[in-house]
Amino acid sequence: MLSKISPRSFFPKNVSKSQTK
Incomplete structure (x- = not known):
């Protein structure tokens, strides 16, 4: 989600x- 910003x-x-990726 925030990765795109x-x-x-x-x-x-x-x-x-948040360690998603």
Whole structure:
């Protein structure tokens, strides 16, 4: 979902809370 908005900007921050990919 957020991967489409900013995978490089949202991943590092969301990767800690949601490790989907």
